Amino acid sequence: MPHLSLEYLTAEWLSLNNRFEPQTRQFALSFFQEHASTLAEQFYIAMLGDAEASKYLSNDDVQRRLGASMQRWLSNLFSSEDEASVTKLIAEQRKVGEVHARIDIPLHLVLRGARCLKNSFSTLSTSGFPDQENQRVDAIRLVSETIDVAMEIMGQAYAISHDRNSRAEEAYRLFAITQNIANEKDQQRAAVLHWENQFMFEQAVGKSGSALPRIQASDFGLWFRHKGIHAFEGSVEATTILDAMETIDDVIVPLFGSDMEQIDRQSERVALLHDLRDKVKSILFHLDSLFDQNNELESGRDVLTRLLNRKFLPVVLNKQIDQARKQKTSFAVVALDLDYFKQVNDTYGHQAGDSVLQQLALILVNKSRSGDYLFRMGGEEFLLIAVDMDKTNIQRLMEKLRESVASEPFRLPEGNTINITISAGAACFDGHPDYQRLLRKADDALYEAKNAGRNRVVIA
Numbered sequence: 082m083p084h085l086s087l088e089y090l091t092a093e094w095l096s097l098n099n100r101f102e103p104q105t106r107q108f109a110l111s112f113f114q115e116h117a118s119t120l121a122e123q124f125y126i127a128m129l130g131d132a133e134a135s136k137y138l139s140n141d142d143v144q145r146r147l148g149a150s151m152q153r154w155l156s157n158l159f160s161s162e163d164e165a166s167v168t169k170l171i172a173e174q175r176k177v178g179e180v181h182a183r184i185d186i187p188l189h190l191v192l193r194g195a196r197c198l199k200n201s202f203s204t205l206s207t208s209g210f211p212d213q214e215n216q217r218v219d220a221i222r223l224v225s226e227t228i229d230v231a232m233e234i235m236g237q238a239y240a241i242s243h244d245r246n247s248r249a250e251e252a253y254r255l256f257a258i259t260q261n262i263a264n265e266k267d268q269q270r271a272a273v274l275h276w277e278n279q280f281m282f283e284q285a286v287g288k289s290g291s292a293l294p295r296i297q298a299s300d301f302g303l304w305f306r307h308k309g310i311h312a313f314e315g316s317v318e319a320t321t322i323l324d325a326m327e328t329i330d331d332v333i334v335p336l337f338g339s340d341m342e343q344i345d346r347q348s349e350r351v352a353l354l355h356d357l358r359d360k361v362k363s364i365l366f367h368l369d370s371l372f373d374q375n376n377e378l379e380s381g382r383d384v385l386t387r388l389l390n391r392k393f394l395p396v397v398l399n400k401q402i403d404q405a406r407k408q409k410t411s412f413a414v415v416a417l418d419l420d421y422f423k424q425v426n427d428t429y430g431h432q433a434g435d436s437v438l439q440q441l442a443l444i445l446v447n448k449s450r451s452g453d454y455l456f457r458m459g460g461e462e463f464l465l466i467a468v469d470m471d472k473t474n475i476q477r478l479m480e481k482l483r484e485s486v487a488s489e490p491f492r493l494p495e496g497n498t499i500n501i502t503i504s505a506g507a508a509c510f511d512g513h514p515d516y517q518r519l520l521r522k523a524d525d526a527l528y529e530a531k532n533a534g535r536n537r538v539v540i541a
C-alpha cells in the first residue's frame with residue numbers, strides 16, 4: 082500500500098492550521114487542557130458500553146493512563162504549528178496506528194473513539210464563546226478536521242501494520258507444525274499414550290478424582306491447546322480433539338472421583354474405562370489425520386540452534402494474550418542471556434561459542450515443556466514464553482533453568498569442557514493488551530539480574 086508522503090501530509094496539515102485564526106486554535110488547546118479528565122471519563126464510559134471496545138480498556142494500567150495520554154495527544158494536535166513540529170506530529174500518529182494494529186484493536190473502534198471526542202467537544206464548548214456563535218462553529222470545524230486528519234494518518238499506518246501481521250499470522254500457522262513433522266507427530270502420539278498410562282496406573286492404585294491427572298494439563302494437552310490449535314485452526318478435527326479432552330476431564334475423570342464407592346461394581350468401572358479409551362483413540366485418530374493433511378509445509382528456524390527465530394514472536398505473543406484473556410489464565414515471558422559470552426569467543430574461538438549456543442538451546446528445550454515456546458532473539462539472547470504460568474511457578478522454572486545451565490559442563494570442539502551461567506528476567510501477563518510492554522518488562526528484569534552480579538533470575 083503506497084504511503085502518502087511525509088512532505089505532502091505536512092503541507093496539508095499546515096494548510097489546515099492556516100485556515101483558522103490563531104485564537105481558535107488557542108481555544109481548542111486550552112479547552113482540551115481544561116476538560117481532559119471529563120473527556121477521558123466520557124470517552125471511557127462510552128467505550129465501556131461497547132462489549133468489544135471494553136476488553137481493550139478494562140486493564141487497570143490502561144485505565145489509569147488513559148486520561149494523561151489522551152490529554153497529551155490532544156494538546157499536541159493543537160499546539161504544533163511549525164513544519165518541524167507538524168512532521169513530528171505525523172510520526173506520532175503513525176506510531177499510534179502501529180500500536181493499535183499490534184494490539185489488534187479493530188479500526189472501527191478507533192473511529193468510534195474519535196467520534197466520541199468530537200461529539201464531547203461540540204457539546205461541552207457551548208460555554209466557551211457565549212456571544213460569538215461563529216467562533217464556536219469555527220472551533221468545532223477545526224477540532225473535527227484535525228482529528229480526522231490524525232485518524233487518516235493513524236488509519237493508514239494501521240492498515241500497513243495490520244496487513245503485515247496478517248501475513249505473518251498465516252505464515253506462522255503453516256510454520257507452527259512443520260518443524261520436523263514426522264517427529265512432532267510421534268512425540269505427540271507418545272504424549273497422549275503416556276498420559277493414558279499414567280491415568281490407568283493412578284486410578285488402579287486408588288487415587289481419587291481431583292488427584293487424577295487431567296489430559297488438558299498433560300504435556301500433550303498443553304501442546305495442543307497452545308500450539309496445535311493455531312496450526313490446525315478452523316479444522317473439524319481440532320475441535321473434535323478439544324471436545325474429547327474436555328469430556329475426558331470434565332465428565333469421565335470426575336466419575337472416578339470421591340464417588341468411587343458408587344461405581345465400585347466391576348461392570349460400571351469397566352464401562353467407564355472403555356469410554357475413556359474410546360476418547361483417547363478418537364484423539365489419536367484425529368491427530369494422525371491433522372498431521373497427514375499438513376505434512377508438506379515448510380519450516381523456518383534459527384539455523385544454528387533450531388529454535389524459533391523472532392519472525393513469529395509478535396504472532397505467538399498476540400495469540401497468547403488473546404488466549405490468556407479468554408481463558409483467564411496467565412503466561413510468562415522470560416528473557417535469557419549468557420553471562421560473559423564474549424570471553425568464550427575471545428578465549429576459545431567463535432566455533433566454540435557456536436557450540437555453547439547449541440548446547441544451551443538443547444538444555445532450554447529439555448527443561449521447558451513442549452507447550453512452551455523458545456526463541457533465539459539473536460546473538461546470545463534467548464526468549465522463553467512459558468504458557469499457563471504464574472509468578473510462583475515461573476520463579477521455580479527459571480531457577481531450574483539457571484541451575485541446569487550452571488551445573489552442565491559445556492563441551493568444546495577441542496574436547497575440553499567449560500562452565501557457563503545465564504541470567505534471566507521474567508514478566509507475567511497482567512492483562513495489558515500490548516505485548517511490547519511485557520517484553521520491555523522482561524528485558525528490564527534481565528538487566529537487573531545482570532547488574533546484580535549475573536547467574537541469577539529476577540521477576541518484574
Ligand SMILES: Nc1nc2c(ncn2[C@@H]2O[C@H](COP(=O)(O)OP(=O)(O)OP(=O)(O)O)[C@@H](O)[C@H]2O)c(=O)[nH]1
Nearest residue numbers: 418419420421422423424426431432434435460461
Ligand atoms: N560464537 C558466536 N558468538 C556470537 C554469536 N552472536 C553473537 N555472538 C557474540 O556474543 C558476544 C556478546 O557479547 P556481550 O554483548 O558483550 O555480552 P557478554 O560478554 O555475554 O556479557 P554480559 O551479557 O554482559 O554478561 C559478542 O562477542 C558477539 O560476537 C554467534 O552466533 N556465535
